[in-house]
Amino acid sequence: MPEPAESPTVSVPLAEVARIAGVGRAAVSNWRRRHETFPAPIGGTDASPLFSLAEIEAWLHREGKIKTAVEPLERLWPEYEALGDRDAMGFLVAQVGLRLCGEPGRPADGPPAAAGVLDERQSGLLKRTLELAGTKGPAETFGFLLERWLRTHVRQIAVTPGPLAELMTDIAAVVHDGAVRTVLDPACGTGTLLLSAGRRWGDSEGGSGLAELRGQDRDPVLASLTRAQLAVAGYTGAAPPEITVLAADTLRADAHADVRADVVLCNPPANERDWGHAELATDARWAFGQPPRTESELAWVQHIAAALAPGGVGVMVLPPAVAARRAGRRIRAGLLRAGVLRTVIALPPGAAPPRGVGLHVWVLRAGGTGEEPGASPAEITLVDTAARQSGPGAMGAGGVDWVQITEQVVKALLGAGGPGNVTVPVIDLLDEEVDLTPARHIPRGRAADLIGLRRSWARFDAHAGELRDAAGVLSALEPVDAGDVAPLITVADLERAGALEIRGGQALPEAEVERGARPADGARVLTGLRLPGGPELWLPARAVTEGEKTGALTVTASQDVVVSMLARDFDVHVDTEAPSVLGPQLCALRVDPSVLDPWFLAGCLRAPDNARRAGTHASTTSRVDVRRLRVPRFSLEEQRRYGEIYRRITTFERELQGLRRVGCELVRSLGDLLSHGQLPRA
Incomplete structure (x- = not known):
């Protein structure tokens, strides 16, 4: 003990x-x-x-x-x-x-x-x-x-995901055509990018391998953790690299000002206002113009460009707005004219924090040696990988298909054509906007439009058919005078009688919740009503198993009735996609099927009048007390008959929503084709 x-x-x-x-x-x-x-x-x-x-x-x-x-x-x-x-x-x-x-x-x-x-x-x-x-x-x-x-401390620290770090290292390896002796990360965080670089170049045998790994971060805690990570990793080469990680504000007090690196990998902080705009107004690094106060990201871009050795390669992660904001167009134009900015890659949402945004990767190249693989300095390569989600090679955050993304990006860098990438003459981008967003320059393929349009019409027809079937059954129902009102029983009484068990949702492990397409072994996470088209939340099987074992997570089973208890978002449904992990505003009712029919229970609980009676009405965050909700006392046979009717109602509702979504998609697609002159004349 x-x-x-x-x-x-x-x-x-x-x-x-x-x-x-x-x-x-x-x-x-x-x-x-x-x-x-x-x-x-x-x-x-x-x-x-x-x-x-x-x-x-x-x-x-x-x-x-x-x-x-x-x-x-x-x-x-x-x-x-x-x-x-x-x-x-x-x-x-x-x-x-x-x-x-x-x-x-x-x-x-x-x-x-x-x-x-x-x-x-x-x-x-x-x-x-x-x-x-x-x-x-x-x-x-x-x-x-x-x-x-x-x-x-997940809310205070944004970590570069391992797969994204590997992709950035792969990009640098393809674009850099010489020996990599020095790698720098001027905003190293916990060191994920330097670790990836060490694995790529740090174990080379002989004297031509990596000589230096250099990092810097203004947070002393993160700098110390990076040093520790690199020390624990170790290197097996004959001449292991020298590791130097320092704590200082890179833009204001660059501790590696005398270093010219062969490769710079960086995921800098974004949307900062107090980055030193006034005090750095005459800084020599601003070769393409002083960054506006609202464009801290372009200060980092120019810092990295200045830190590159001749022929060096910089790979950095940026918010998508940096490619299009008007305030930064003069600097973007300067980077294009000088041939420093060579590639812009759009990643799908979920690739890295913040998960709901599709971030960009910019590839910089300092002049001085060799030829650029794939594109000359008079051209820029634009790659859109936004469709690479939930594929067979999907792994990591958000269900992003990193295998397919890496393959697409490498092919584009090597000059191979293909869907989702294009090489654009720099002169075509030097307009009033200098918009470098890949999706706005990659042409639509007619074959892809034809396939997508036909798939949308097939989905529309499927929804319409299901809707007609459900409507045919429901329209034949007529209200009847039931005479005496059936006696009611509350959920609390049903719980005491052992007919059901109430399981409240719990706080979720935010560090492990993923967003995007859910893999086959992932369990969906429910936090309330999910808007159609919004990112799906899910947890890996390992986290669900551990959480249910320790009681830290509430996980549904087949035919559990899930209740959203906030009055403004009140909803009830039978979980037909179990297992699901429930957040704190939800609860699960697990019924005894020999006494209660789950579909009957869900249909009765969902009645708006029932929710009004059971609500607290205390404030805008009023909750519905699930134990006060009531259902009629019916025999099991009668419950099943009503439950079947409720199944039809939910089918009608689901198909109606699906028909509306697909209809909106079709309207947008047809309008897009019309504006491009790709529809036949009537």
Whole structure:
């Protein structure tokens, strides 16, 4: 049993208690109610109490409640969280990585932990972590701590996804035609891009491999974590690269001003206003014009262009608006005239944070050596990969098909034609807009329009046929005078009778929720009503399995009735696509099929009058109390008859919505073809 005195101030929430005990969160809530000896909260709120980790573990052992052995790393993590703020945790995680690789922490800006100066509590935790790593291994130990830290602070830190980093490295490898000796990332974050570059060029044998990996970030915590990541990665080449990662504001105080890199990879911060516009007005880096205050991204573009060695290649991620905003057109024109900007690649939404936006990748090339593969300096290559989602090679965030995207981009860079890319003369883009958005320059293919149009009409006919069938059945129904009104029973009474079970939705692990097309092994995530055409949310199978096991997620089963409880978005439906993961504004009703028909239940609960009676009407965020909703008392046979009618109603509603969506698509497509003169004369 752990010694309670080791960490008397460490506090954990109910979810962590459930994870330690290997049970669901509901079981822990039951223990609190039934056992007077259960430890009292030491903090938090009534809704989210915090408990002493030492007291919890002592109670679990004393009562024999621990079902599975607690992973040592899982046991240590609450002590990292107990350190308090984000920086203290991050610096200690970085120290773990550096010490595991025999590299002591070097002085850096930030708290004492950044320079390797730890207080007694942090030193003890570091010592125990290093001892544990002797059995777990450096990579697994550091990787676990870093992943937990990133998950805890997911809203504060945007990490470049691994597949996007690999794509950017592939692009640089194709475009750069010489030996890569120096790689730079001037906004390195947690080091994903430098790690990818190290894997690509850092393990070369002999003397022609990568010599330097250089990074910089204005956040000392992220700079320290990047150093640790690169140290843990290690390199097997005969001459491993020198690693230099510094903490400083790149635009205001470039720590690598004297470096000219063969490759620069960067995912810079976007939409910044306080980036140094006034104080950097005469900076020598603005060779193509001073960036407007609202165009911080173009400051980063020019910084990267200035950091390239002759023939060097820069690959960077930018918001799509940078390609078209009027304020930046003069700088874009200058980059085109100088032949520095060679390629603009549009990625599909979901490729990287923010997930709902299709980001762009810009490829820069400094003059001085060789010929550009695929396009001369008088031309620019535009690539639109927005359709590359949910393919057979799909992997990673948003269901993006990274295999197909990489293949399409590489072919375009090598000059191979194909759908989704075009080489445009620079002179054609030097108009008043200088709009570099790929979708606005890639011509539509007539064959593709013909296929798409026929598919849309096929979908329209399918919806119309289903709608006619449902309407034929429903239109034959006539209201009848039922005489005496059937007695009603509330959902609360049904729950007490064991006819159904209510399972409330829970907070979602935002770091693991993906957006976009859902793969076959993904479970959809429901947070309320999803607008047609909006990005679908889903969780990987691993996260769903773990979350259901620990009780941290509410996962539906076949024929569960899902209720959206916010009054303004009230809705009820039978989950025919289970398993689904429910967010906090939803609940699932799991019925006993020998007593209740789920379709009958859903149809009765969904009645608008029923929802009005059960609503709280307290504010704009009023909720419907699902336990106050009522249904008629009918026999099971009668329930099934009504349930079948409700199935027809839902089919009618679904097909009506589908017909409207496809009809709108057809109107847009026909209007587009008409404006291009691609429709035959009447």
